Amino acid sequence: MKAGFSNFIHNKKLLLAAISALVLIVTAAAVLLVVYINKNKLEVTAPSADLSVQLSLLNDVSSSDVMITKYYIYGNHLHLEGEVDGAKYPDFSRMGLILRKDDGSEKEIILDCRQNDSGTVFFTSSEYINGGICLDELAEGDFCVLFKITDGDRKIYTSTAALYDFDAVNYYTVTKNGENRLVNLGFTAYSTGSGILPCLAIKIEKTALPGDIYDIVLDAGHGGGDSGAVYKGYEEADLTLDYTKALKKELEALGLKVKMTREGNEKSGTMTGSAAYNKDGRLERACLSGAKYCFAIHFNSVSGNQKTKAHGFQIYCAYGADISFAQSIADNVVKSAGARYSPQEFSRVAPGVYIRTFGKKGVEDSKKIAKQYGYKPYTEIKENTTFYYMIRETGGVATGAYVDGRSKEFDYNGNESRNSVTGLEGYLLEIGYICNEDDLANILANRDAYVKAIAAAIAKELGITNG
Ligand SMILES: [Zn+2]
Structure with a gap:
């Protein structure tokens, strides 16, 4: 009994020692993990005053x-x-x-x-x-x-x-x-x-500007197997890349540092549809660029009997944005590139300037799409949430950027750049309708005039007077 009892005590002491050691190890690991996470999360510290x-x-x-x-x-x-x-x-x-x-x-x-x-x-x-x-x-x-x-x-x-x-x-x-x-x-x-x-x-x-920090991001719409609008053999994905490359040159001539979300027609799969939300997708490329502005370039198209009527330039901005910068881009393009203001009334806030939000139907549709594709819908979309993802998702908290579960690589709060207190001021430009003969002719003949007009408005907004 005695021996057994002391044995028990002895074993119990061992057990306690083992438990204590385990607790210590787990605590130390947890502390190290927290330090590690914080170190990664809080790379930037606040200024300390003298x-x-x-x-x-x-x-x-x-x-x-x-x-x-x-x-x-x-x-x-x-x-x-x-x-x-x-x-x-x-x-x-x-x-x-x-x-x-x-x-x-x-x-x-x-x-x-x-x-x-x-x-x-x-x-x-x-x-x-x-x-x-x-x-x-x-x-x-x-x-x-x-x-x-x-x-x-x-x-x-x-x-x-x-x-x-x-x-x-x-x-x-x-x-x-x-x-x-x-x-x-x-x-x-x-x-x-x-x-x-x-x-x-x-x-x-x-x-000096660090190597991985840029002034401006240019996003050539579509690509990577997604042709976008197609008319008479012209593909939107090719036109957006051509225009974006030309605009990059113009902006670089002003001394600006420009990042493209794609440089070619990569078939990597990170460019199209929901892959835009994935790691190294076009959104993350923009969000991690440290840039102040993002311009997404697109060309429009409609089908049916609207084909001949629909025409003109549109620039979309985020809900809640002052539109004067967007207006100056639209005005410049109309004034010096032979473009016309789009007659489209839906979402229009000024000539050529648009703010498209989800609206009641959009909110309902987004839930349906989530159900259809089997991902968790984001519950905080409101009727006035900015519709176009390239504007919304790159704007951080200012535009209500969200992660809606469509990407398997990020959960709700997985991608911090999307909940960031820094956001890119985003614009989506629909240069013109390639299904409209007059627009198409002007788009093909006047690319340099378009990009010069856009670059001039950007230079004016940023107060850049020389290159
Ligand atoms: Zn497009």
Whole structure:
């Protein structure tokens, strides 16, 4: 009994030791895994501010009242939305975003505000997803983002209410005169004489553009076995590639760094249909490019008796976008490439400019298609979600990019580039109708005029005056 009992104790001790060792190993492995995942996930860290600067510059900031609810970069604009408890500001009249530089100077950007009945103030840096704070226009230096609230006669500086969990970002400005700046953004805790202030910090410095970062992505529609529209032996996939290559040359002559989603008619299978969503598909190629803009080039076609009537140029933008850039591209093409504005009324928001969304039917259809092909539908598509995937999926959170389960390679949140706080400002251009004789003749004869017109509008938008 005794021996047996002590044996039991002994064995139990061994067992406990073994269990402890196992727990330790599992814990260590879990810690290492978390560190590994975080290391990969948080490659970009927020700027850290210089303490000597913080103490002197932030002594007029006594509160942290601003809740940030939306934070993303679309194209080259930083977009911020949030709210402030109005109870602290009974005579609230306006609110500005303050970029305070490390030398004490500041720049104010007035925010769009509205107040509800209970006094809560909602603000946005722009009503448009491609508006707000243009990161390419900011000077070099260290900045912290503050908010200046006018309340009656008082002007109060306040910071963000928390160190928000939005990803820190490394944004590279569009190449101008061969130069780029790195804009590093993220939430940082600043020390002041009286405590800690959570702030959005921005650090901007000159840098060379890394090899894998581009200014612009061009997507030649279709290809890889998908011919797209076909008429009289002309295939859309060939025309899009031809136009895209010519546009790339024009943009490169302006000093821009351009990435193509396809360079040839690859039969790799990553180009067409649902394969666009796969690893190394055209979406991932665009999303990982670090580019600010994506232009997808297409040619239109219809069948039946619409053939002769349907004609003209169309440019599609994301829901919520300011259309002035798209309008200038459409106007340029009509003015100098012999093109016509498309008479199509469906989804039209201005001459030649279109915003197509899912609409009620589109949302229902997307569920049916998912059922038909046996993948999980995405439940957050709304009627106003941008319809064309090349615009929607490359825009990050700004355009409600999603993964709907059609790709076996990514589950719902598998591809982070699609839930990214940085998105490409996307446009889809339908150059003309190849089934329309006048359009087709102009498309075949005037390619260089088309791409020059498009490139000129891009140069103007980006403020590029020389090559
Ligand atoms: Zn097409």
